[in-house]
Amino acid sequence: MDSNDLTQWVVHIEVRLKPRVARSFETLRGHVHDWLTSSFERISLPSSLEGWEDIPVLASAVEHVEACESVCPHPSLAISEISFQIHIYQLSSTDTFEEYTNHDGVQTGEDDTTASTVWELPNRSFEGMWESLIFPDTVKLQLLDYIQATFVLSDADIDFNLVTWNRVVLLYGPPGTGKTSLCKALAQKLSIRLSHRYPQSRILEINSHSLFSRWFSESGKLVQRLFTSINALVDEEDTFIVVLIDEVESLTASRAAVMAGTEPSDGLRVVNALLTQLDKLKHKKNVLVMATSNLMNAIDTAFIDRADIVQFIDLPPREAIYAILRTCLMEMMSKKVVEPVDVPTIADARMYERAGDFTSMSPSEAPEDPDLLSVYVAFRLLELAAECKALGVSGRALRRLPVLALAKYIGVGSITTHLSPPMSMKNVQANGNGRPVVTNGIPRHVGRAADVVTWLGAIGKVLKDRPALPV
Structure with missing residues (x-):
């Protein structure tokens, strides 16, 4: 086969630098490319890449290298099939960059609340959030592709009067499904992917509730005042801005309800002001507006019509729940809270399920053989995932299950972690039951990592204790 006939798949490589490293990004990009092409025959997607530690110029500057998700349907690609796009970035450790209040320098009592908060991107607070979000389809990649499409059309100088987009x-969907987290994670991802266009990126999160004034007719003015600040940020053309409006129904209550007299007339001014400001922003290339809502029917249709993408985020299905619970277990194993064991991926678990490997397994009898124990863990996780699905447990509540399991059924005193203060043996009074002992007036814990079977059983008990579980 002619090498020119090979399909080239774009693979994004994200290279996180150590704090305070001052190196030419372009030079580092070249070193990373040379290392990738000389060290690998195939690359798994997605995966954390290792081996750069052996290259002195990379070892002194790099903190982490990640091969990201790809539209490629294959789990791995040969180097000859890959077109690399390498993104070099450093994290900002600043939590809050700036806060905008909803007054004009005049103290007005209870109205002096934070109208919005700005973070520099990419931010350490959001690192790892993208990978932790698990959805049943390609929602994340679709959103990334949408942004890329708007830049392709902008670069082609498409007539905006003929082909329009609003970047909204x-x-x-229901509460707790990860909508707000997805918006923040997408902003973080875009700040990395677009760093060659925009050396600076920021996310501005609007506090919708603070924009309603206790003074009649003031709320519309507050929206205009806030967007004046937003426009000042957007005018910096080398800065990419993501505007996040959480619980957007607070600002875009249906004008039909206002006209019917079921909503205050001040809400009409807020909706009109917001729509006017969005129409002004759509001509700016360096801004994206993201909004979330738990109450789709309460949103004004004019706002919905301005959204290029209207995406439903549902409660996770069984496969996504399995993957979420698996990441929880893997994290606790890495921190020595749970004894390590191989936890199969959802793909392997479904393969075991189709092959009938679960038919002889009992939830109360775990095998001792490590390979069979791994299959047993997959079996129990699938059972728990099905229970969570039947109960309608949200993604947010899923990640609380290990905490509730530890507190209610395992016992804090039975776990020893690396967070416990160092103790000399002569000061430790072990009482043999793993309960806290007091040394020099300080409670200590004596115990060890719990086995995975105990954890899975405790999570099952939490699910049966439904009043104690927010869903």
């Missing part, structure tokens, strides 16, 4: 995304 609306995510809606």
